[in-house]
Amino acid sequence: MAKKKKTYEEAAERLEEIVEKLENSDVSLEESINLYKEGMELTLLCRQKLDAARQEVDELKKNFDGSFSLKPFNTDLEEEEQ
Amino acid sequence: MIDRKIYSVSQINRYIRGLLEMDVILNSIWVRGEISNLKVHTSGHIYFTLKDSSSAISAIMFASYADLMPYELENGMDVIVCGYVSLYEKTGKYQLYVQIAEPAGAGELSVAFEQLKRKLQEEGLFDEDYKRPIAKHPQAVAVITSPTGAAVRDVINILKRRAPNVKVIVCPALVQGEGAADSIVSALSDINESGLADTIILGRGGGSMEDLWPFNEEKVARAIFASEIPVISAVGHETDFTIADFVADLRAPTPSAAAELASADCMEEKRNILNNAERLNLSIDSKLKYENERIKSYFGIRVLRRLEERTANLEILNDRLFIQLNNSIDAQVKNAFNRYNLMSEKLGLLSPLNVLKRGYAAVFDKNGSTVMGSENLQDRDLIRIKFYTGDVWAEVKKRDYNNGEKEENL
Numbered sequence: 294m295a296k297k298k299k300t301y302e303e304a305a306e307r308l309e310e311i312v313e314k315l316e317n318s319d320v321s322l323e324e325s326i327n328l329y330k331e332g333m334e335l336t337l338l339c340r341q342k343l344d345a346a347r348q349e350v351d352e353l354k355k356n357f358d359g360s361f362s363l364k365p366f367n368t369d370l371e372e373e374e375q
Numbered sequence: 376m377i378d379r380k381i382y383s384v385s386q387i388n389r390y391i392r393g394l395l396e397m398d399v400i401l402n403s404i405w406v407r408g409e410i411s412n413l414k415v416h417t418s419g420h421i422y423f424t425l426k427d428s429s430s431a432i433s434a435i436m437f438a439s440y441a442d443l444m445p446y447e448l449e450n451g452m453d454v455i456v457c458g459y460v461s462l463y464e465k466t467g468k469y470q471l472y473v474q475i476a477e478p479a480g481a482g483e484l485s486v487a488f489e490q491l492k493r494k495l496q497e498e499g500l501f502d503e504d505y506k507r508p509i510a511k512h513p514q515a516v517a518v519i520t521s522p523t524g525a526a527v528r529d530v531i532n533i534l535k536r537r538a539p540n541v542k543v544i545v546c547p548a549l550v551q552g553e554g555a556a557d558s559i560v561s562a563l564s565d566i567n568e569s570g571l572a573d574t575i576i577l578g579r580g581g582g583s584m585e586d587l588w589p590f591n592e593e594k595v596a597r598a599i600f601a602s603e604i605p606v607i608s609a610v611g612h613e614t615d616f617t618i619a620d621f622v623a624d625l626r627a628p629t630p631s632a633a634a635e636l637a638s639a640d641c642m643e644e645k646r647n648i649l650n651n652a653e654r655l656n657l658s659i660d661s662k663l664k665y666e667n668e669r670i671k672s673y674f675g676i677r678v679l680r681r682l683e684e685r686t687a688n689l690e691i692l693n694d695r696l697f698i699q700l701n702n703s704i705d706a707q708v709k710n711a712f713n714r715y716n717l718m719s720e721k722l723g724l725l726s727p728l729n730v731l732k733r734g735y736a737a738v739f740d741k742n743g744s745t746v747m748g749s750e751n752l753q754d755r756d757l758i759r760i761k762f763y764t765g766d767v768w769a770e771v772k773k774r775d776y777n778n779g780e781k782e783e784n785l
Contacts, residue, residue, distance in 0.1 A: 301540060302512035305648070312651045315658045322666050329659040336652040343645055346540030350531055353517070353546045353566060361569035366522070366545045 299335075301342045308335040385464065392462040395469060401460040406471060407479055408432070410452045421448060425456065425471060433470035434458075440474050445588075446487030453479040484584055488591050491618055495593075500600050501621045507605040509625055509637060510573040512644075515542040516637045517572035517604070519562045522547040525580040526609065526630035533634035541638050544572050550579035555589035560598040567603050575602060576633045577619060578609030590617035599623055609633035731763035749774045 299307070311332040315325060351363035382390075395401055408425035415421050419438025424431050434456065436448070448454065458473040478486040495501060516534065520526045522545055534541055546566050549558040559577070566572055577599065579587070589595060590610045599606050599622045608623035609630040620626040627633035731737065738746040739759040746752060756771045 300512075300514055302510070302514065305512055305644070308648070308651050312654045312658075315655060315662075322662060325659060325662045329655055332655040333652065336648055336655070339648045340645070342540060343641055343648070346538075346641070348531075348535040348539040348541075348543065350543040350545065352522070353544050353562075353569060353571070355565055361565065361571065363544065363571070366543070 299338065301339060304335050304338050304342070308332055308339060311335070384467075388462055388464040388467050391469075392464060395461050396459065398460075403457070403459055404471075405455060405457050406432070407453070407455045410448055410454055411450055413448060413450045423448065423450075425454075433468060434473050435470055436473040436476065444476065444483070446478070446483050446490050448476060449490075452486075455479050482584075484588065484591075488618065491591065491593055491596070492621065495596055495618065495622065500596065505600070506624045509605050509607060512639055513541055513573035513637060515544055515572045516634075517544040517546050517566045517575045519546045519548050519559060519566065519575060519577045520579050520630070521550045524550065526550075526578050529629070529631040530576055530634040533631050534638055537635065537640050538638035539641065549589075551582060551586045551589060556592040556595050559589055559595050563598040563602050563606075567601075570604075572604055574637045575604050575606045576609055576627075576630065576637055577606055577623065578627070578630045578633060579611065580630065581611040581615065587611050587615060587617055590619040592618070595619055596622045607633045607636055731761065734763075737761040749776060 311328050314320060315328050315332065320328065350366040352366040354362050354364055356362055406425060408427050411424045411426055411431075413421065413423040419441055421436040421438075421441050423434050423436075425434045426432070436456075436458075441448075454476045456471065456473045456477075457475040458471050460469055460471055462469045477483055499505070516530075518527055518530050520530075527545055531543055534543055544566070546562040548562040549555040563575070563577070566575060577590075579590075587610055590608070596618045599608070599619055605624040606622075607625045607627050608617070608619045609627040609632065610617045610619055611629075613628035625636060627636050737760070739761065740746050740752070741757045741759075743759075746758065752758065752771050752774060754771055754774065758769055758771060760767045760769060
């Protein structure tokens with residue numbers, strides 16, 4: 294666990310997986326406790342990610358060398374132009 | 376002999392051609408008929424026969440005109456064509472040179488739509504097998520549309536309310552008029568090349584069929600099909616269907632709906648996560664309960680209870696013992712230490728040499744035994760007096776008695 298920063302999707306999917314695994318009675322008690330711990334940590338991580346979210350809107354720009362970069366997309370300005 | 380004017384075949388054909396081309400009616404004429412014997416030459420020229428129930432005329436449409444048509448001519452198609460009648464001098468056949476060909480009845484755009492739809496369908500571009508699933512929890516959603524249109528604002532607003540954790544990447548593109556199809560195609564290839572998005576929303580707000588036309592063009596359809604990132608189409612209103620909708624991995628009735636299909640509702644997610652946490656708690660609880668029961672049934676409840684009691688008692692006892700033990704060890708050590716101190720003090724005091732050092736002397740009788748008091752001596756007994764620094768020998772002249780208290784001070 295916690296070896297690498299998980300994306301929300303990865304964390305949510307792993308959580309789902311753990312819940313299903315834990316609800317399956319084939320797991321040993323020791324593994325259950327480990328799964329429970331991991332699941333609770335993921336719950337926390339997911340909640341944090343959802344609570345901390347602030348929308349980011351960028352515009353895709355193609356550079357001269359063919360690479361790509363993102364620049365903030367000004368939504369307010371566009372609304373004024375309308 | 377009458378003078379004969381002899382013409383060559385070429386001359387005749389050229390003459391007839393001239394006649395035909397000069398004719399006011401024939402040099403710009405609308406003709407309705409059904410297409411048959413259609414052949415498309417590699418040069419792009421189209422040869423066909425236009426016929427009705429009792430008659431036929433050869434027709435040709437040069438590539439330069441054919442290229443301008445949004446749809447393709449087909450055998451059996453009922454068309455109204457515009458062109459002129461002329462003669463093909465090489466064969467001496469007259470034919471209709473078609474410049475414009477419109478489908479009779481339906482509009483040419485809808486014919487083009489149906490044709491492309493059928494063609495792509497036959498190729499398998501609409502097959503369910505090729506539809507990729509849309510990410511449930513995308514990190515980034517790309518929006519290919521006009522940066523100033525209503526569609527981009529709708530998508531941004533919906534995502535902001537619904538899934539603020541999802542990043543929005545706007546890929547500006549022309550969505551109507553000339554160059555729109557190319558612009559859409561390059562936006563699709565750019566975002567795919569960048570690999571920055573998990574889902575693409577491709578669309579625009581409502582408009583006429585002509586306005587929406589770029590989304591019915593073959594190159595756009597093929598670019599959608601080629602996209603490695605799943606595409607949600609969102610063109611116009613709910614009632615508008617475009618080729619893009621058929622090729623896309625998912626069709627949304629409007630751009631707002633596309634934003635909803637592209638994201639998971641944040642509130643719902645929170646409920647989900649909470650629900651999962653509850654399920655975790657419930658299952659670990661039941662697991663622990665189960666294990667507990669298992670152990671109990673294994674030992675037998677009574678044995679276990681007694682064991683528990685015993686264990687509890689033992690623990691209390693243990694604690695008490697431990698404290699006692701500690702205390703007693705402490706005490707013992709302390710006692711030992713104290714005793715040792717006392718002893719060494721006493722030993723120090725009792726050491727005869729130490730006593731002598733302070734100016735006292737010890738008395739021994741003639742046998743070498745210590746003389747403890749005057750009562751142990753007689754007059755004229757010989758005694759040895761031991762000082763710290765040396766011995767003297769003396770004879771007892773006189774004796775008297777004290778009480779024993781002075782001795783204790785020694």
